[in-house]
Amino acid sequence: MSTRLGRDWLLANLPHQGAMNLLAEVVEWDESRLRARADNHHRTDHPLRRAGSLPVTAGIEYGAQAAAAHGALASRAASGGGMIAAVRAVKLHVARLDDIAGDLEVRAEQLGSGAAGVLYRFEVAGTTGLLVEGRVTVAFTR
Numbered sequence: 001m002s003t004r005l006g007r008d009w010l011l012a013n014l015p016h017q018g019a020m021n022l023l024a025e026v027v028e029w030d031e032s033r034l035r036a037r038a039d040n041h042h043r044t045d046h047p048l049r050r051a052g053s054l055p056v057t058a059g060i061e062y063g064a065q066a067a068a069a070h071g072a073l074a075s076r077a078a079s080g081g082g083m084i085a086a087v088r089a090v091k092l093h094v095a096r097l098d099d100i101a102g103d104l105e106v107r108a109e110q111l112g113s114g115a116a117g118v119l120y121r122f123e124v125a126g127t128t129g130l131l132v133e134g135r136v137t138v139a140f141t142r
Contacts, residue, residue, distance in 0.1 A: 004025055007025070013072040014068050019040075025037050029073050033108065035107050036069060036107075037104070041054055041058075042098055048061060053098050056094050056096055063136060064084055064122070064138070066122060085139035086136070087136050087137075094131050105124070105125045107123045108122045119135060
């Protein structure tokens with residue numbers, strides 16, 4: 001099932017549009033996991049940038065978008081009927097993302113799902129190692 005999917009697919013299948021669509025591509029995925037790449041964390045016009053830097057907490061949104069991409073692929077339908085209901089067990093390993101060299105690797109793993117929503121574990125890593133990790137619960141709104 002693993003096929004690289006670029007910006008066109010992400011823009012067509014995630015509710016996040018324009019600069020708020022944070023992932024550059026889906027690198028690989030299967031029925032329970034997804035690995036993506038992001039390359040926009042250095043941009044001075046990044047939509048989550050605050051006070052001249054991109055805080056590591058922005059990694060939660062990267063993880064949530066990887067989960068949304070996985071959900072769209074696994075269900076074979078565009079994502080868009082959900083919202084973040086909870087974020088748990090977040091560990092921040094750095095203070096900011098914009099000073100991380102190279103691309104970001106974003107991983108999402110589905111831990112459970114039901115009629116009301118889905119639970120994912122996420123990780124964002126860079127060339128220096130793990131940057132942020134945690135769990136995100138997405139509640140379906142459809």
